[in-house]
Amino acid sequence: MLANVNATRMELLRLRRRVGLASRGHHLLSEKRDELSRQLILISRDIGSLRKRVETELMETCRRFMLARATMEPEDTKAALETPTKKLSLAIDFAKIMNVKVPRLTKEMAGEIICYGFATTSGELDVALLALERAFDNLIELAEKEKQARLVAIELQMTRRRVNVLEHVVIPELHETIKFIFDKLAEAERDNTSRLMKIADIIRA
Amino acid sequence: MAELIKKDVIDFYTYPPVGSDDWRYAFETAVIRAIETQMLGKATFLDMSNAENFEAAVDSLGASEYASLQGKSFSELEEILHIRRSDVREQFFDLMIDKEIAELFKSRNDFANLRLVLRRSLTGKALGNDYSKEGNVTVEKLVKVFEAEAEADSDTSELPDYMREASDEAVLAYYQKKDIRQIDYAIDKSQAEYNLRRAKQLRSVFLSGLFRIQIDLTNIRTMLRLKYTESEKRNAFLDGGYIGFERLREGLDSDYETMGQLFFVTPHHRIVDTGANYLVSDKSFLRLEQQCEEYLMGFLKTAIQITAGPQPIVAYLLMKENEIRTVRLILTAKKNGLDTKLILDRLGA
Numbered sequence: 001m002l003a004n005v006n007a008t009r010m011e012l013l014r015l016r017r018r019v020g021l022a023s024r025g026h027h028l029l030s031e032k033r034d035e036l037s038r039q040l041i042l043i044s045r046d047i048g049s050l051r052k053r054v055e056t057e058l059m060e061t062c063r064r065f066m067l068a069r070a071t072m073e074p075e076d077t078k079a080a081l082e083t084p085t086k087k088l089s090l091a092i093d094f095a096k097i098m099n100v101k102v103p104r105l106t107k108e109m110a111g112e113i114i115c116y117g118f119a120t121t122s123g124e125l126d127v128a129l130l131a132l133e134r135a136f137d138n139l140i141e142l143a144e145k146e147k148q149a150r151l152v153a154i155e156l157q158m159t160r161r162r163v164n165v166l167e168h169v170v171i172p173e174l175h176e177t178i179k180f181i182f183d184k185l186a187e188a189e190r191d192n193t194s195r196l197m198k199i200a201d202i203i204r205a
Numbered sequence: 206m207a208e209l210i211k212k213d214v215i216d217f218y219t220y221p222p223v224g225s226d227d228w229r230y231a232f233e234t235a236v237i238r239a240i241e242t243q244m245l246g247k248a249t250f251l252d253m254s255n256a257e258n259f260e261a262a263v264d265s266l267g268a269s270e271y272a273s274l275q276g277k278s279f280s281e282l283e284e285i286l287h288i289r290r291s292d293v294r295e296q297f298f299d300l301m302i303d304k305e306i307a308e309l310f311k312s313r314n315d316f317a318n319l320r321l322v323l324r325r326s327l328t329g330k331a332l333g334n335d336y337s338k339e340g341n342v343t344v345e346k347l348v349k350v351f352e353a354e355a356e357a358d359s360d361t362s363e364l365p366d367y368m369r370e371a372s373d374e375a376v377l378a379y380y381q382k383k384d385i386r387q388i389d390y391a392i393d394k395s396q397a398e399y400n401l402r403r404a405k406q407l408r409s410v411f412l413s414g415l416f417r418i419q420i421d422l423t424n425i426r427t428m429l430r431l432k433y434t435e436s437e438k439r440n441a442f443l444d445g446g447y448i449g450f451e452r453l454r455e456g457l458d459s460d461y462e463t464m465g466q467l468f469f470v471t472p473h474h475r476i477v478d479t480g481a482n483y484l485v486s487d488k489s490f491l492r493l494e495q496q497c498e499e500y501l502m503g504f505l506k507t508a509i510q511i512t513a514g515p516q517p518i519v520a521y522l523l524m525k526e527n528e529i530r531t532v533r534l535i536l537t538a539k540k541n542g543l544d545t546k547l548i549l550d551r552l553g554a
Contacts, residue, residue: 062541063541063543063547064489066537066538066541066543067491067534067537067538067543067547067551069537070530070533070534070536070537070538071494071530071534071551073317073530074283074287075314075317075318075321075336075337076317078321078335079317079320079321079324079389080389082321082324082325082330083324083325083328083330083385085384085385085386112386112436114386114434114436115385115386116386116389117320117386117388117389117390117392117393117441118389118393118423118426118427118430118431118441119389119393119396119397119423119427119443120317120320120389120393122490122494123426123429123430123433123489123490123493123494124489124490124491124494126430126433126434126490127433127488127489127490130434
């Protein structure tokens with residue numbers, strides 16, 4: 001029950017309006033929660049397989065790179081990878097999912113990833129770099145989806161907390177306070193009635 | 206198809222001639238005979254490859270000159286192998302009576318340093334001083350020359366002719382297309398030309414054969430790498446090998462399956478065929494690189510048989526460098542838990 005409440009008819013009307021508002025809010029937030037859950041499921045449906053794919057691709061890249069590095073002379077490896085020719089730029093714009101601002105990543109790649117001559121380098125280095133280039137698409141998609149899922153999940157958690165607060169705290173408290181005021185007013189009404197009856201008896205006597 | 210290919214003359218069956226004896230090298234060759242027995246055999250490499258883990262692979266080297274690798278961390282191990290390679294090179298320079306040949310092999314480091322310093326200089330990066338110290342030109346001199354060049358006060362005359370020529374070619378090639386790879390292509394070409402020129406000046410049949418083989422193997426690898434990466438850089442081949450450009454360009458235009466047939470008249474038929482097949486099936490150059498290495502080692506093994514001469518000393522240097530690379534390869538693979546099959550494929554076991 002709300003503390004320090006004035007048991008008046010005005011307060012009762014105000015609280016009844018608040019209950020109506022809270023119920024409508026609860027209803028809307030429940031719908032938002034359901035939709036956020038649906039969106040989260042949609043986003044996260046592919047994340048597992050995508051992450052597995054990216055991890056496999058990156059493992060493959062590392063494996064190839066290890067082999068290349070081991071078969072090349074250290075100074076040749078250093079010279080070959082000193083100046084990369086591939087340029088990657090990442091543009092971020094934002095979309096809204098149920099009013100949650102989520103990032104959309106767009107990559108732009110220019111130049112060739114193979115940035116060295118052939119005489120002193122290993123073919124495995126080509127394979128490693130091409131595998132890395134291929135992994136970029138999935139890697140960026142994974143980063144985008146994981147960030148979206150994280151933001152939607154945070155919003156879902158907040159919404160669920162609000163729904164629960166409305167459902168289990170605010171609305172029951174308001175109902176309890178309304179009942180309290182209603183009882184107080186009824187008590188006062190009965191007081192008045194009995195007082196009037198007593199006065200009438202006195203006058204009649 | 207055959208008439209399209211210019212007849213490149215290969216007047217040997219498997220390996221080119223290795224030249225004749227030079228009795229000035231009687232003692233030096235004897236030293237090589239004694240130390241070559243310490244080289245690791247295929248059985249040791251197989252033991253290392255099949256070892257359960259990294260530690261077991263290192264333990265397989267216990268009875269060899271690499272015993273000091275035991276119990277070391279991976280970075281320490283790489284450092285030890287690097288020092289071992291420097292020692293072998295130092296030993297080579299000590300044993301080589303013809304200092305021109307020693308300088309020729311030292312120039313490999315000069316070209317590697319040049320590649321690095323030009324990349325840094327042309328892209329406006331700090332030159333640093335992390336260059337190989339095993340070249341003919343000291344690191345301080347190299348950095349000084351290119352620092353002066355960055356301040357438009359160029360004086361490359363302090364560099365040896367071969368480095369100056371390579372540097373000019375590389376800078377010109379870079380500015381034509383503003384493509385960093387052109388530096389490497391130009392230096393690779395200059396290096397190949399310089400090696401062949403020096404071998405001719407030294408009248409060494411063996412060195413000529415060796416450098417031409419190296420050019421051929423590089424060209425074959427380049428051909429398959431260009432094809433695999435679908436690159437249009439058809440001018441990346443090096444001149445001076447036994448295999449003509451026409452055949453290599455024809456190889457670029459043909460399928461992987463028919464590539465081997467194209468090289469049927471060359472001693473490199475097996476390399477191309479095996480390498481291309483493995484590339485198609487496993488999307489990897491491991492087998493091609495193993496085949497190239499095997500061919501080169503085969504040639505060096507014929508050279509090391511010479512009774513006395515510079516050939517066994519050069520052969521020992523290259524075989525020892527290859528051995529150190531192989532040890533590093535196996536230990537890297539073991540450390541990172543790579544599949545044993547991959548190692549065995551690379552070793553050709």
